[in-house]
Amino acid sequence: MNTPIRRISVVIAMLFTALLVASTVVQFAQVKTLGAMAANKRTLLDNYSRERGSIIVGGQAIAKSVPVDDQYxxxxxxxxxxxxxxxxxxxSYQVGAPYGLEHAADDLLSGDSDSLFVRRITDLLTGRRTAGATLELTIDAKAQKAADDALGASKGAVVALDxxxxxxxxxxxxxxxxxxxxxxxxxxxxxxxWEKLSTDPTKPYLNRTINQxxxxxxxxKVVTAAAALETGLLSDENxxxxxxxxxxxxxxxxxxPNENGRACGPNNKxxxxHALEISCNTAFGSLGLELGGEKIRAQAAKFGFGDSLTIPMxxxxxxxxxxxxxxxxxxxAIGQYEVKTTPLQMAMVAAGIANQGKVMTPYLIDSVRSANLDVIESTPDPVELSQATSPETASTLTKMMVSVVDNGSGVRAAIPGVEVAGKTGTxxxxxxxxxxxxxxxxxxxxDPQVAVAVVVEDGGVTGSEVGGGRVAAPIAKAVMEAVLK
Incomplete structure (x- = not known):
């Protein structure tokens, strides 16, 4: 073979090698990135050609795919x-799945999750079309409806936890x-x-329970009280x-100042x-001065403040x-300045006190089933997030919160025959x-079965706990009754 032919052969071999490397990179190394591109409508069409898994609450589908006679x-x-x-x-083929479980659990719903690998191999061998997994949620349908009805036309959020x-x-x-x-x-x-939804100034697409x-x-103030009791600054509720x-x-x-402009007791003591019953600002502000910011912050962290959570959203x-x-x-110390929280986090505070000081990791998916309803992932074992307080402190806080409902600003949350613990807020x-x-x-x-957090935006009265007690407490009551009954 003469020199020119050898050179041409080397060049051709190099070109074939480059082609092989490039196709390998595209088909293997870049496959997930390319598949996830919003502009890649072929991937979306492929997903639409599968039966996407349902999302179930109480045996009823709240999201499902139905066969239609079109390209999708x-x-x-x-x-x-x-x-x-x-x-x-x-x-949506037009928009994708940017929100909620459709986005957060897309790999399960589409059938692409690693946990469905065996199922996909079986489908490949049998020629059966791959279908997504069904998600059964932890939500209590009656509690969801009660929360929705009670919140009504108000803007805000309601979360309930076990x-x-x-x-x-x-x-x-x-x-x-x-x-x-x-x-x-x-x-x-x-x-x-989508244009109407995405430009709506009230942001209906926003899940205020977890993202506001x-x-x-x-x-x-229950967190501040917990810090005072846990650090030994105070010994008990009295x-x-x-x-x-x-x-x-x-x-x-x-x-x-206090909201009513008066002292919270005789001789300014x-x-x-009683300070929690009447939501005395100066009492808890004083505790904040004595504790200092870091002790308050540390106690809040034990309840979950600062943690990055997924539920899976x-x-x-x-x-x-x-x-x-x-x-x-x-x-x-009174929940102002730059303290910021989600309703889910405040439900976790209430739940932690209810559960003898132990905060459990919140979750939304109860079980995952294949298209033929075989269980892929069963109800997860409860996972402790943190021990926020000792059982003794939790018991003291419970007494105080019961007194808020029985004798203080939370009377509208009272349920006949049931001892309710609560705390109002403005x-x-x-x-x-x-x-x-x-x-x-x-x-x-x-024997707590349900913990609830309610926020009604702009629902309070300046200088008064009336809003929390009159507006938000009845909503919590409705949800608790739905769970307990």
């Missing part, structure tokens, strides 16, 4: 419409939306529906605390339990800021707007 083969439908919209999200396991029993966020038009195979209709951060207001009409704050000319992280000076610590936010109304609770207090 299956239409994703949401039989309950608005009720579970932030839980399911939507699955304190002993962390299972999510209700997850309602208002305003809601109907996922069905966005999932339509009429692409113009779907595009218009609010100031917790006076509901955070410990004496300051309760002047106005608390002077160091390092500033600002003061911290009161007990810890990503939960926004609740925070207490670091490096608080004295006035900031006092404000943080949270200042944007200047000129009414405060948010909060309520956290659990019941029965002696």
């Amino acid at each position: 083969r299956f239409l994703r439908t949401y039989p309950q419409g608005d009720l579970y919209s932030q839980v399911t999200g939507f699955y 304190p002993k396991t962390g299972a999510i029993l209700a997850m309602v966020s208002h305003p809601q939306y109907n996922p069905n038009p966005i999932s339509s195979h009429d692409l113009n209709k779907a595009a218009n529906a 951060l609010y100031p917790p207001g006076s509901t955070f 410990s004496e605390v300051p309760g002047p009409a106005v608390l002077d704050l160091p390092l500033t000319t600002a003061t911290l 009161t007990t810890l339990i 990503r939960v926004s992280t609740s925070t207490v800021p670091p490096d608080l000076n004295a006035p900031q610590a006092a404000q943080s 949270a200042q936010h944007d200047p000129g707007k009414p405060p948010h109304a909060w309520f956290i609770s659990f019941a029965p207090a002696n």
Whole structure:
């Protein structure tokens, strides 16, 4: 072979090698990246040609795929419409699956999860079309409906948990939306529906239970009380605390007043339990000054503040800021300044107190089944997130929260024949707007089955706990009754 032919042969061999390497990179190394590209409609068409798994609550589908006679083969439908919209999200050829379980559990619902590998191999060998897994959720259908009805036209969120396991029993966020038009195979209709939803200033697509951060207001006082008891600053619910009409704050000319402008007890003194009953700002502000910001922050962290959680949707992280000076610590102790939390996090606080100080990791998927209903993943074992307080402290806090409902600002959460523990809250936010109304609770207090957090945006009354007690507490009551009955 002469030199020119040898050179041409080497060049051709190099070109074939480059082609082989490039095709290998595309087919193996880049396959997931290319498949996940929003512009890759072939992947989406392939997914539509499969029967996507259903999402089930109480034996009823809240999201399912139905066969249709078009190129997509299956239409994703949401039989309950608005009720579970932030839980399911939507699955749309036009938009994709950017929200809810449709996005967070896409690998299971589409059949691409590693846990379905054996099933996919079996399908390949038998020629059967691959179908996605069915998700059975922890949600209690009656509690979900009760939360939705009770929240009504108000903007806000309701979360209910099983304190002993962390299972999510209700997850309602208002305003809601109907996922069905966005999932339509009429692409113009779907595009218009998405445009309307995505530009709505009230953000109906936002799951306020896990992705909206609010100031917790006076509901955070149970965390401050926990810190005071856990550090030994106070011994029990009858410990004496300051309760002047106005608390002077160091390092500033600002003061911290009580909402009613009066002292919380004779001689500017009161007990810890009475301070919680009437939500005495100056008492808890005083505790904040004595504890300091880091002890408050450390106690909040034990309840889950600062943790990154997935349920499997990503939960926004609740925070207490670091490096608080004295006035900031006092404000943080009553759930103001820059303390921010999700309703789920405050439900976890209530659930942790209910569960003898033990906070369980929240979860939404109860079991995963294959298309022929074989169990792939059964109900998960409860996972302890943290020991937020000792059982003794939890018992003391429970007594105090029961007294809030029996004798204090939470009377509208009372359930005949059931001992209810709760705490009202009013949270200042944007200047000129009414405060948010909060309520956290659990019941029965002696054997808790459900813990609830409610926030009603702009539902409070400035300078009063009335909003939390009048607006939010009845919503929590309705949810607790639905679970207990």
